[in-house]
Amino acid sequence: MENIKEYIEANKKRFLDELVELLKIPSISADKAYKKDMLKTAEAIKKRLLEAGCENAEICETPGFPVVYGEKLIDKNLPTVLVYGHYDVQPPDPLDLWNSPPFEPVIKETKIHPKGAIFARGACDDKGQMYMHVKAMEFMTKNDALPCNVKFMIEGEEEVGSENLDWFIKNNKEKLQNDVILISDTGMIAKDVPSITTGLRGLSYVEVEVTGANRDLHSGLYGGAVANPLNVLSKMIASLTDENNHITIPGFYDKVENLSAEERNKMAEAPFSLEEYREKLDIDAVYGEKDYSTLERASIRPTLDVNGMWGGYIGEGAKTVLPSKAFAKISMRLVPDQDWLEITDLFKKHFESIAPEGVRVEVKPHHGGYPYVTPIDTIAYQAASKAYEATFGKTPIPQRSGGSIPIVSLFEKELKSKIILMGFGLDTDAIHSPNEHFGVWNYLKGIETIPYFYKYYTEMTKK
Amino acid sequence: MENIKEYIEANKKRFLDELVELLKIPSISADKAYKKDMLKTAEAIKKRLLEAGCENAEICETPGFPVVYGEKLIDKNLPTVLVYGHYDVQPPDPLDLWNSPPFEPVIKETKIHPKGAIFARGACDDKGQMYMHVKAMEFMTKNDALPCNVKFMIEGEEEVGSENLDWFIKNNKEKLQNDVILISDTGMIAKDVPSITTGLRGLSYVEVEVTGANRDLHSGLYGGAVANPLNVLSKMIASLTDENNHITIPGFYDKVENLSAEERNKMAEAPFSLEEYREKLDIDAVYGEKDYSTLERASIRPTLDVNGMWGGYIGEGAKTVLPSKAFAKISMRLVPDQDWLEITDLFKKHFESIAPEGVRVEVKPHHGGYPYVTPIDTIAYQAASKAYEATFGKTPIPQRSGGSIPIVSLFEKELKSKIILMGFGLDTDAIHSPNEHFGVWNYLKGIETIPYFYKYYTEMTKK
The missing domain is CATH 3.30.70.360 (Alpha-Beta Plaits)
Structure with a gap:
């Protein structure tokens, strides 16, 4: 892994260009008018998976929008990581609040993202975060650093409730067999405060x-x-x-x-400034259920x-x-x-x-x-934690998110494996909102961190 | 007046055709996009006023949409009737609930209107009711039956609050001088129950x-x-x-x-069937302020x-x-x-x-x-009542309406004259709603009744 920083630096421009290409296609699953764009996006991802080193990639029909599946199986005695992501995006309205058109990506510097952020619908949720995994895969296959088997399952209906993923999983249990499911569709507390999501609503x-x-x-x-x-x-x-x-x-x-007082006290230790929160949203006061803190209300x-x-x-x-x-x-x-x-x-x-x-x-x-909570004493969680330590120099904080990935509990039920939620987006990235963006630094940091997870997970599984 | 029925019968088709022409122009005052259509409508009305016998008609600029003014002054010793109406209409949305396009008028029979009704935005409110006065004027001038002076003031901003009529009236007090103001922009209880509106909210x-x-x-x-x-x-x-x-x-x-028990008892005598009301609206129950009847709640x-x-x-x-x-x-x-x-x-x-x-x-x-209430012991009211008696064979019922013509109280204040609200529309005509319509029978009955008002009002004023 010693050359990963160099590899990313050398290929940075291409990594961004490829993501920009993907973001140009308006893959809005909620609106039937975009059906052609949905299929075009699926085709583009299939192509990129093959380029990144998958031996096999296919577009799998479902009763709804297709799932893109890809895999590289190197040894059946080694563990298998299943990467889940989605290629559909939220509708972009209200359009008049976007500073640049939602499907014409632009890279602009912001206060939080001095190295630039890509502004486009889906930049963070989830095309950008999903594509980090494709580029991490590319690094591993091109540099002889893939330590285990890998499968990709990229769906097109996450923003409309993953209606047909249930059907797809139940019909492809063997194909999807894995030891751990890796997802980047959540956020982290701050750029200097890495975190792993341990709960979803x-x-x-x-x-x-x-x-x-x-x-x-x-x-x-x-x-x-x-x-x-x-x-x-x-x-x-x-x-x-x-x-x-x-x-x-x-x-x-x-x-x-009902969380114990101890658990609630522990939550209260997470870094959080109510003043900053209010300032960023430009509100004079927060609003919510009596007797609960803002972090609790939102998780x-x-x-x-x-x-x-x-x-x-x-x-x-x-x-x-x-x-x-x-x-x-x-x-x-x-x-x-x-x-x-x-x-x-x-x-x-x-x-x-x-x-x-x-x-x-x-x-x-x-x-x-269904809501989902994952324990932190598993090998998978420990491997993810070590991966963050390797690239951020800090132990990530386990954090329960207020968001939902409705399919997560289904994964656990049907595929009998643990889920690791390694998110690299920020709360301020405006996902589901006008001017959604994803920091260039975050995108590249994700690509850098993911291979370490593969490395540690494989090593720790062998022990 | 003996020939009025024959005159209407002979000209019926043309009366309808002319109204249909007017209804084809989408004069929506609430939406700036229709400015040209507003002006086109004003021009059309000016032309029709001249054809109907006005000696003079003009389009008077205001800070907003213009007012169409017309007049025929035959003798300064005779009373002057000022006719008020409006040529603007409500926006037609929701468009998908119209059975035919709102600005492509069609005449269709309905249960309530066996002689047909004109379906179009503005058919009743107020192009149809306003145009009755133009055609009544035509009858009177062509048949030597105009007994007094007449002025027309047809505005283009009633549906958006008559914002500039205030300005227009204050700047044209002399021109608008009159003895009584005649308006058809309200309804009647039923086709066989004529009524005169004595109050507006x-x-x-x-x-x-x-x-x-x-x-x-x-x-x-x-x-x-x-x-x-x-x-x-x-x-x-x-x-x-x-x-x-x-x-x-x-x-x-x-x-x-607060109305007295006596006044409320009198109101309760008006013909009204709650069952029919519910049936026509397809509701299981009415809904409103406790301790008041449906008629009271709505007036x-x-x-x-x-x-x-x-x-x-x-x-x-x-x-x-x-x-x-x-x-x-x-x-x-x-x-x-x-x-x-x-x-x-x-x-x-x-x-x-x-x-x-x-x-x-x-x-x-x-x-x-402002709300408005008019007494019924005036010459103007009595003349209107006699006009209905002449054409309906029944004394009309004085009725307070739930609707508003915000400008009415201004008329009284600025022009110092009484207002007579002779409406010929029905509650079921769907004004402000999809499928607005106006009965052909009602339209023609209005044209027939109006000249009698002029006749009786002039006669009674002389006494």
Whole structure:
């Protein structure tokens, strides 16, 4: 591994150019209009996997968007690492808030990224972080440094709930057999504070529709006498949390894991400045569940957020309409040991039960996933920790993230292996937001760190 | 007047064709993109006024869209009727709910309109009802039946709050001098139940914006820890009405006129079937302020309705975003003696005061108008009543409407004359909604009834 820094330095420009190429394709899985771009992205990744040294790569059909699979198997007595990532991205709207078009990547310096950051939808989540693994693979195969077997499974439906990955895994258990699953789809605490994600929140995503009269009405003639779905939906949503920001859905907290005072104290030791947090978001105060800290609210506690809401006249000027319908997209982040199917069901029942007379309510479950927590006393975790030590000179901090990768718990269940979440993005990278970016330094640091994981994991497994 | 029925019958097709021509122009005042169409509509009306017998017609510039003015002055000793109407229309969205394009008028039979109804945006509100007056004028001038002076003032900003009509009236007081103002921009109870509108609600229309963090955030990483403007806005809106659907804004009801038990009993005598009302709207129950009937809720009581609300991801599929901003358009219908400027101010202060920590709130007043009530013991009202008797064979019922014509109270204040609201539309005509229409029978009945008003009003004034 002694030459890894030199190899990266020598190939830096190409590594960036290749990622930029990938980021130009608008692989938006949520919108059917981008189907061709999805397939184009899958083809591009297959090609790159072969170039990086995979002996075999293929585009595997699923009932939805395909999975790109690649592998290099050097010895069946050696361990096998399965790399998971995704090539689909979040929709880029609202477009007018982007400083440069989301699918025309530009590299710009920022305060946090003095060596530049690539601005584009998917730069960090997850094309950039996924592609670190392809380039780490290239380094290992070109420098005779691949110590074990490796498999890649890059899907195209992560941003829409990995609907068909379940099907794919169940139908390809043998092909996907592995000893450890390696994922870079999370973040780290700060550039000088490496961390390994040891927990992910689960998710239940639903869409609700409130219908009043059978048509839009004149708010003068009918206002005050007929239920207004927007007023009603506001009241219904408002009632889902109480004055302490506890969620009021009966049974919602029944299975929530309560951390011990000791565990909470340990969490509180993580480096965190509330002032800096507020400053970066430009808010005068944080907001959340009573009796929990900001870090706790964003990791070990479940949430209920309206992700989108609409109804009535939303154009320029004024229209005095009493709309027939109002809509909201609502997601709940879940923690161990909440079951997302059960929570979705509790939500649906409760939401329907609080609908007042005069409206009809429909709840459409969208997708979801189980929360996940991983222990830190495994060989895999220790190998990852040593890899960070080798490249950052610091022991990484185990951290529970507020985000969700719904498929992670499925991996463990179906493939019976542990998952290691080595993320190199930063909270400020604006994933899912306008101006998403990924630091050039972080990208290259990821490529440098990953081969060490392979090395230590293989060495420690042999012992 | 003996030949009026024959004249209408003989010219029916042309009367409809001319209205259809007018309805084809998308004169949407709320959207600047339609400026050319606004001016084209004004030109068309000017031409029609001259054809109908006005000696003089002109397009009068204002700081906004122009007012079309026309007149025929036959004798300064005779009374002068000022006809007010508007040539602008509401935006047609949501477009996908129209059965035929909003600016491609079609005549179709319906259950309520067996003689056909013209389906188009503006068919009833107000191009159709305004054009009845132009055709009534034509009848009177072509048949030597115009008994008095007449002036037309047709504006282009009624649907956006008549912002510049105030300016126009104040600058043209002499030109607009009149004895009575005649308006058809309201409805009647039913085709066999003629009514004259004796009251209009006032209006205060505001737009609110709630801002949380300085950018859209990932709802996994930040959810639960940072205020979500959509959750917050829902809570704020929900709190504006209590469990009895009373509005909670301090001082809101202070000036509300309380009707006597006698007046309320009289209102309750108006023909109204709650069952039919529910059936037509396809709702299982009505909804509104406790202790008031549906008719009262929609006329003598003030309201607060969300006319539009939006924020976050509203496209297809799912996006786990914690939005930076949430918006709502909110209108309050006001009753005597509420002052819309005062109410707007009370709303703004209250709404800002209930914003929780972690968000910033902005309230932008849009437009508004005063409520209006007219007595029924005037010559003008009696003349209108007799006109309906002549053509419907029934005495019309005085009725307070829930709608607003914000400019009406200004007319009275600036021009010192009484207003007569002779509406021929039906509640079911879907004004401001998709599939707006106006019955052919109603259109022709209006043209027939209006000349009688001129006749009786002139006769009764002479006495």
